[in-house]
Amino acid sequence: MTELLALIESLLTFFGLPDWMVFVALTSTKIAIVLLPLILAVAYSTYAERKIIGFIQNRIGPHRVGWRGVLQPFADVIKMLLKEVVVPANANWLLFLLAPVLSLLTAFAAWAVIPFDPSFVIADIDAGLLYVLAVTSLGVYGVILAGWASNSKYAFLGAMRSAAQIVAYEIAMGFALVGVLMAGGSLNMGQIVEAQAGTSISRWFVWPLLPLFVVYFISGVAETNRAPFDVAEGESEIVAGFHVEYGGIAFGLFFLAEYANMILITALTSVLFMGGWLSPFAGVPGFAGTFLAEPHFAWLAMKMAFFGFCFLWFRATFPRYRYDQIMRLGWKVFIPVTIVWIAVEGVMVVAQVGPWSA
Amino acid sequence: MITSLLFYAFSLILVLSALGVITSRNPVHSALFLVLAFVQSAMLWLLLEAEFLAVVLVLVYVGAVMVLFLFVVMMLDINVEELRTGFTRYVPIGAAVAFVVVLEIGHVIWFRSQDVLAVATPEPYPAGYSNTQALGSVLYTEHVYAFELAAMILLLAIVAAITLTMRRRPGLKVQNIARQVAVRREDRVRLVKVDPVTDSGTSSNQSRIASNESRAESVDSQTASNASVSVSKESVTDSKDPGTGD
Numbered sequence: 001m002t003e004l005l006a007l008i009e010s011l012l013t014f015f016g017l018p019d020w021m022v023f024v025a026l027t028s029t030k031i032a033i034v035l036l037p038l039i040l041a042v043a044y045s046t047y048a049e050r051k052i053i054g055f056i057q058n059r060i061g062p063h064r065v066g067w068r069g070v071l072q073p074f075a076d077v078i079k080m081l082l083k084e085v086v087v088p089a090n091a092n093w094l095l096f097l098l099a100p101v102l103s104l105l106t107a108f109a110a111w112a113v114i115p116f117d118p119s120f121v122i123a124d125i126d127a128g129l130l131y132v133l134a135v136t137s138l139g140v141y142g143v144i145l146a147g148w149a150s151n152s153k154y155a156f157l158g159a160m161r162s163a164a165q166i167v168a169y170e171i172a173m174g175f176a177l178v179g180v181l182m183a184g185g186s187l188n189m190g191q192i193v194e195a196q197a198g199t200s201i202s203r204w205f206v207w208p209l210l211p212l213f214v215v216y217f218i219s220g221v222a223e224t225n226r227a228p229f230d231v232a233e234g235e236s237e238i239v240a241g242f243h244v245e246y247g248g249i250a251f252g253l254f255f256l257a258e259y260a261n262m263i264l265i266t267a268l269t270s271v272l273f274m275g276g277w278l279s280p281f282a283g284v285p286g287f288a289g290t291f292l293a294e295p296h297f298a299w300l301a302m303k304m305a306f307f308g309f310c311f312l313w314f315r316a317t318f319p320r321y322r323y324d325q326i327m328r329l330g331w332k333v334f335i336p337v338t339i340v341w342i343a344v345e346g347v348m349v350v351a352q353v354g355p356w357s358a
Numbered sequence: 359m360i361t362s363l364l365f366y367a368f369s370l371i372l373v374l375s376a377l378g379v380i381t382s383r384n385p386v387h388s389a390l391f392l393v394l395a396f397v398q399s400a401m402l403w404l405l406l407e408a409e410f411l412a413v414v415l416v417l418v419y420v421g422a423v424m425v426l427f428l429f430v431v432m433m434l435d436i437n438v439e440e441l442r443t444g445f446t447r448y449v450p451i452g453a454a455v456a457f458v459v460v461l462e463i464g465h466v467i468w469f470r471s472q473d474v475l476a477v478a479t480p481e482p483y484p485a486g487y488s489n490t491q492a493l494g495s496v497l498y499t500e501h502v503y504a505f506e507l508a509a510m511i512l513l514l515a516i517v518a519a520i521t522l523t524m525r526r527r528p529g530l531k532v533q534n535i536a537r538q539v540a541v542r543r544e545d546r547v548r549l550v551k552v553d554p555v556t557d558s559g560t561s562s563n564q565s566r567i568a569s570n571e572s573r574a575e576s577v578d579s580q581t582a583s584n585a586s587v588s589v590s591k592e593s594v595t596d597s598k599d600p601g602t603g604d
Contacts, residue, residue, distance in 0.1 A: 130490075137422065144432070160433075170422075187490055
């Protein structure tokens with residue numbers, strides 16, 4: 001990967017392009033390298049979801065399109081692309097069409113600072129963690145605007161529910177990230193991963209920050225409006241929530257954004273708490289020197305796949321939360337837990353106990 | 359060159375969206391224009407290499423404050439005609455206030471720009487400069503008291519806002535989840551021993567009401583009375599549901 005980028009850079013400078021054009025070309029290449037697999041991963045996570053939930057519920061799942069249904073995502077995408085996007089009467093058409101684009105934009109923008117391996121990240125910025133917080137907090141606009149611009153009661157109710165839920169869980173998520181940056185001593189995502197490198201997996205932040213890890217992952221599930229926190233869609237009460245009026249590829253974009261956000265949460269959880277690209281066998285005596293102990297993108301992918309499986313597992317296992325219980329969990333349970341643990345962590349940092357002191 | 363081009367592009371959108379805030383008739387559109395204005399000013403800060411301030415502006419104002427604004431504005435039922443009724447009456451005072459504000463802004467810009475001497479393009483910081491780090495090292499050393507004071511004022515505002523909106527209505531039925539969770543099996547269910555009815559006994563159809571004590575005794579009484587035990591209906595439902603009493 002790095003060699004490819006270096007090759008492109010040397011080629012472009014060889015042709016005598018100015019620096020900023022080389023920069024733009026390189027960054028565009030990097031963006032393509034991240035986004036194309038991401039979109040494919042989104043497509044196949046819908047397939048994985050249907051297959052895994054089918055397995056849990058003792059069904060087969062999709063099996064008609066292609067070998068065992070592997071082409072199902074493409075069939076779905078083509079179907080959605082061919083459908084008409086209907087704008088409801090008296091709806092605000094500009095905002096109506098802007099909303100899905102906005103939610104997809106924020107879902108993709110956060111990937112700019114995710115470090116995939118020691119040398120590959122699109123934008124290695126110092127305020128990376130803050131950037132992630134800021135960009136993910138913009139995701140709520142897509143939902144609110146979709147609900148409001150649809151000119152429909154159900155869509156509006158769904159948008160209100162979803163927005164209140166996202167705002168509530170964002171605070172707990174933010175506090176969990178404060179714990180991470182205290183432990184890592186940096187806002188830069190790459191440096192946070194480096195801070196977890198060392199003797200063994202005991203250096204990963206998941207151990208000293210276990211309560212924050214649990215809060216972060218559950219908040220991530222709530223933040224993406226996934227089951228069991230999917231009252232915003234609540235098909236038994238408000239039909240399908242904020243995107244009830246959307247059809248065709250406009251709905252497809254919401255769908256894409258939801259799964260991209262889901263994959264983003266798995267990536268963030270892996271990077272911030274589970275050591276990102278670091279190998280779990282790093283400090284184990286028998287593995288020293290072998291390729292299993294080397295840091296590699298594959299480790300990050302495996303961790304992400306595990307958390308992605310957890311998302312689907314939750315959906316197949318837990319009944320939907322009631323709305324007031326969701327709010328209670330966010331405001332009265334998670335936020336106090338994170339505040340207490342940040343205080344505990346502060347004492348640990350000052351007293352030089354914990355993995356970061358070594 | 360690129361930087362100044364970007365600067366003019368962002369500034370143009372900023373000014374236009376600021377105009378949109380005050381000219382658009384739909385309050386939701388106004389709020390959205392304000393969001394755009396915030397994002398554009400964050401971009402201007404990015405051009406000044408103040409990435410921390412830019413990200414925090416987006417995080418706090420766009421991500422939190424404006425979401426709440428939109429929330430409220432969307433739920434309001436604003437009658438635009440009614441708002442316009444007093445327009446001619448308030449025009450003179452509005453114009454006077456606008457005039458004073460414009461005068462003050464002009465004054466500040468004019469006189470301050472005299473001693474700054476032809477604002478030159480600021481020199482870019484050397485590579486490796488971190489705005490976040492620079493801000494933090496000043497904020498927690500030189501300005502630590504002002505910083506803590508601001509934090510206290512914000513905390514006070516939070517507490518005040520919560521106290522103002524917190525009402526306790528008497529007779530309100532709310533769930534007490536702690537009490538619901540604290541319920542043990544013994545509070546809800548009683549185990550009673552039911553002997554199989556046998557034909558041999560003379561008093562086989564005799565039944566008696568189970569009491570709390572009989573549960574422990576039922577083993578002893580089994581031989582004595584050889585009677586079946588039934589559950590009294592009231593003993594199951596008499597205790598109030600501990601969770602919903604408040």
